[in-house]
Amino acid sequence: MTRVxxxxxxxxxxxxxxxxxxxxxxALATYDLTRPFENSLAVRTVSVGAAVSLLNDLDWYLTRFVDEALVLEPSVSDEEWLSRPLARALRNGAVDPEDTGEFCKVYGLERVGEPNSSSDTEPNSSGDERPRSSADAGRESSGDDGRESNRDDASADADSGGEEAKPADAFGVAGQTHRLVEPLYVRRTDGELPEYDLRDVGETLVVRLTETEYSS
Structure with missing residues (x-):
């Protein structure tokens, strides 16, 4: 499954x-929503093409509310994410999977609070998260004119998978305790990436870029 x-x-x-x-x-209604990092949303799609199509559907919102849109395609890497432009190039056949790894940026993963009392797990470099939940947002909406709907109408249905339901926020999206900080732009040499040295962090997240993104 391709992740966004x-x-x-x-x-x-x-x-x-x-x-x-x-x-x-x-656009998000058919997906189980998770929040692997602070102030994030993640879904699983069937392919890189479906991931790019979803991002296209959300483009108006990405421009206004999203700092990064990332795609994790297992046929390319199980741990290193693709930027949206690189995922689009891969979908269009403009780049081969083996040619996606030269230009990267590496984020530090910084802890922002104590772990959830209901979960002892933490996200790794691929953004794996627990607990997982499905979101059923409220029936009322403002449409696209920017007016806010009533948050109290949002409901949460836990995707327990046979396990006890985990605590979730008003939209049924469980939070995590790490955030992405201070990206380091690097170039892979002889198959190796330079070490992240901008902050003292325990983990990092690698995002593969197009050459244009790397150079800009």
């Missing part, structure tokens, strides 16, 4: 901005 992860702008609450508006909420 949206990292929100620091000045907004991403899940509210996306799930309180009818068009974006409907």
């Amino acid at each position: 992860c949206l990292i929100g702008n620091p000045d907004c609450t991403l899940q509210y901005e996306l799930l309180s508006r009818e068009t974006s909420r409907e």
Whole structure:
């Protein structure tokens, strides 16, 4: 399964901005939503083509509320994410999977609070998360004119998978305790990436870029 992860702008609450508006909420309605990092939303799609199509459907919202749109395609890498432009180039056949790894940026993963009392797990470099839940946003919506809907109408249905339901926020999206910080732009040499040295962090997240993104 191909994963999509949206990292929100620091000045907004991403899940509210996306799930309180009818068009974006409907685009996400068929997916189980997770939040692997602070102020993020992630879904699993069937292919890189489906991932790119979903991002295209959400383009208006990505421009306004999203800092990063990332795609994790297992046929390319199980741990290193693709930027949206690189995922699009891969979908269009403009780049081969083995040629995607030269230009990268590496984020530090910084802890922002204590772990959830209901879960002892933490995200790794691929953004794996627990607990997982499905989101059923409220029936009322402002549409796309920017007016907010009533958050109290949002409901949460836990995707327990046979396990006890985990705590979730108003939209049924479980939070995590790490955020992406201070990217380091690097170039892979002889199959190796330079070490992340901008902050003292325990883990990192690698995003593969197009050459244009790397150079800009």
